Amino acid sequence: MxxxxxxxxxxxxxxxxTKPTTGIDSGNTxxxxxxxxxxxxxxxxxxxxxxxxxxxxxxxxxxxxxxxxxxxxxxxxxxxxxxxxxxxxxxxxxxxxxxxxxxxxxxxxxxxxxSFTFEKPLLDNGIPIRHIDEGCNVPMYRTNIPCEAAGELSGPMVVSMRPMKAKDAIRSVQVTSRFPSVHGAPVHIGDPAAIGIKDVNKPDFGDNVTIYDDEIPVFWACGVTPQSVAMHxxxxxxxxxxxxxxxxxxxxxxxxxxx
Amino acid sequence: MxxxxxxxxxxxxxxxxTKPTTGIDSGNTxxxxxxxxxxxxxxxxxxxxxxxxxxxxxxxxxxxxxxxxxxxxxxxxxxxxxxxxxxxxxxxxxxxxxxxxxxxxxxxxxxxxxSFTFEKPLLDNGIPIRHIDEGCNVPMYRTNIPCEAAGELSGPMVVSMRPMKAKDAIRSVQVTSRFPSVHGAPVHIGDPAAIGIKDVNKPDFGDNVTIYDDEIPVFWACGVTPQSVAMHxxxxxxxxxxxxxxxxxxxxxxxxxxx
Missing domain, CATH: 3.40.1640.10 (PSTPO5379-like)
Structure with missing residues (x-):
């Protein structure tokens, strides 16, 4: 490995x-x-x-x-x-x-x-990852969740999103809670507007993915947040x-x- | 509370x-x-x-x-x-x-x-805490486990010790793993000499407690470590x-x- x-x-x-590194099945962080x-x-x-x-x-x-x-x-x-x-x-x-x-x-x-790190454990639990299935980058969004400032540094949290069925969303909370050092449990489940995302089909970073009618979007804190700090x-x-x-x-x- | x-x-x-703050049963960190x-x-x-x-x-x-x-x-x-x-x-x-x-x-x-924080969850799990029972401070020891240095700062890890029966030691790993922000799971179980403790009955900080024949000492990383850094x-x-x-x-x- x-x-x-x-x-x-x-x-x-x-x-x-030169492409994104999602979907590499090595078990590496x-x-x-x-x-x-x-x-x-x-x-x-x-x-x-x-x-x-x-x-x-x-x-x-x-x-x-x-x-x-x-x-x-x-x-x-x-x-x-x-x-x-x-x-x-x-x-x-x-x-x-x-x-x-x-x-x-x-x-x-x-x-x-x-968070790419916990995609293998999610797959191992039978939870499909849409952006892997669609061969693209994960969708990421700037939210209205303010980070806690430090000195001169501040900015809103960026999140990644994976759509899934409700039962998989519940299981994904369990699976990802094991891995706080790669963002851990989700920060939000459901309505994108509740965290300031106007159009879930227009991510600020990465690619748009299909969300089916019986699916719920699940949002994890994302390490692109420092880039929102750089701009803020x-x-x-x-x-x-x-x-x-x-x-x-x-x-x-x-x-x-x-x- | x-x-x-x-x-x-x-x-x-x-x-x-003016005494130690162990045993305060408020559920507060x-x-x-x-x-x-x-x-x-x-x-x-x-x-x-x-x-x-x-x-x-x-x-x-x-x-x-x-x-x-x-x-x-x-x-x-x-x-x-x-x-x-x-x-x-x-x-x-x-x-x-x-x-x-x-x-x-x-x-x-x-x-x-x-680590005083997780003593209540340990007690709630039926695990007795010896220094609380004996009305004294927890025993703490300077080990031979080196911390990772940062700039000019370095020094050995300090640990706290709670003696318990083997089955409680196993349960204590489960219980304290839930709380990484108050030191989490133990860093060592058993032989004190393996981590450089010469005499488990002579702690470097806090008080000595009784260890019964059917008990095993369980060691957690301790926030007195910075004081070993101050001296080192x-x-x-x-x-x-x-x-x-x-x-x-x-x-x-x-x-x-x-x-």
Whole structure:
């Protein structure tokens, strides 16, 4: 399995794998990435601690170190993600496949758990994942749920959505509660408008998926939330993964189940 | 219940309650306290994130604010703990009942979950707690388990110990796994020497308790760990609670169970 992950990361590094990383059936934890100049590191670390549903920290690198030594010691954070986003002065500035030219020894990297991790346990429980079935990225939405601010950093929570039958929604609460470090239990079930989503068929990030009449949308806090912070706060520079294009870690998902 | 907690805190503030806070049957979360000058706050926050078993963060105050607005909005961190410890230049410098004279607007306070919180659920499960039965403080030990360092901060893990029958030890793993934010599942069961404890009858902090022949000692990571960091690292100032003399918060323990 770890071999598989190494192979996929190498293929990402060579620029061959450029698509989202959903549906990789290796049992490995996937992760969001946030890279910031050191001057923002304390406030962002505090933001993560204050908003653990959106930003469950798997690892924080030492300043200037581009290798996540604990979660993926063979990976290079500058090249091993299929697509990166560069935010400058509160706006999306660029989308690139390699951030080597942007890298600075001043950077601190935050590796944050991703809900793709618990899709395999959901599938193992017989719960279909629509965006995997439809071969696209998970739909993600900016909500009206405010995160708890930390210093200058604030912004609304971003959520991912998976539609499913009511009985599967109940089971999904049980299954995902085992994995708080990859967002854990859902934050909302049902009416999208109740959390400020105007049109569930128009996600702010990722792709639209079919919701059948007998299904209920289930919403999980999402590690794209820092990107909403980048656009909402006065930050001159933040580098992230592009939504759905994650870091593959060496951690097996079962290793950080709480039960 | 919250009323009870308010009353106990007021009695602590007036200097009437000076003993350990174990055995308070209110269902409220108890907490360890660490206060540091801002210059150490990033490293200590990172230390907590890297050592979540020992240092599960319930709240981090903004700089200079002596009120834990989220966990105990009516409390004052300078007066509402029965006994404080002042560490200076890696040594225990003083033990006091009020830190008003030490307070500085430069301080950041870290409120860390305490295992006293899950003693009520253990009791509810029919598991006796020896130090409560013997009317003393829980025994705590410095181990040979190294914490993961963060910047200049490092030191060995401190653990608390509760002796119990084997069947209760198994049940205690289940019960405490529900509460990762107050240390969660045990870190060790059985032979004290395996984690560097030379004499289980001579705890480094708290009181000695009876261990019967048919019992096994069960060890949980402990929020006194930062005090081992204070003595192990080059820190000119850290203020903490005295071991076993905790902050009573308004959070009900059930509120932060993961299941």
């Amino acid at each position: 770890a071999g598989d992950v190494d192979k996929i990361r190498q293929s990402i590094r060579r620029g061959e794998w 996937q992760a969001n990435l946030v890279i910031l100049p050191k001057k923002y590191a304390y406030d962002f670390l505090l933001f993560c601690v204050r908003n653990p549903k959106s930003c469950p920290l798997l690892e924080v690198t030492d300043q200037g170190v581009p290798v996540p030594v604990k979660t993926a010691p063979n990976a290079d954070l500058r090249t091993d993600i299929p697509k990166y986003r560069i935010y400058k002065n509160s706006e999306l500035f660029d989308e690139v496949r390699d951030i080597t030219s942007y890298w600075s020894d001043d950077f601190v990297s935050f590796v944050i758990g991703c 706060s006065n930050i001159d520079m933040m580098i992230t993964h592009a939504p759905g294009h994650m870091l593959l870690t060496d951690l097996k998902e079962e290793e950080h189940a709480v039960l | 919250a009323g009870d907690v308010d009353k106990i805190r007021q009695s602590i503030r007036r200097g009437e309650w 108890q907490a360890n306290l660490v206060i540091l000058p801002k210059k150490y706050a990033y490293d200590f926050l990172l230390f907590c994130v890297r050592n979540p078993k020992s240092c599960p963060l319930l709240e981090v105050t903004d700089q200079g604010v002596p009120v834990p607005v989220k966990t105990a909005p009516n409390a004052d961190l300078r007066t509402d703990i029965p006994k404080y410890r002042i560490y200076k230049n890696s040594e225990l410098f003083d033990e006091v009942r009020d830190i008003t004279s030490y307070w500085s607007d430069d301080f950041v306070s870290f409120v860390i979950g305490c 690292s080059n820190i000119d100032m850290m203020i903490t609670h005295a071991p076993g003399h905790m902050l009573l918060t308004d959070l009900k323990e059930e509120e932060h169970a993961v299941l």
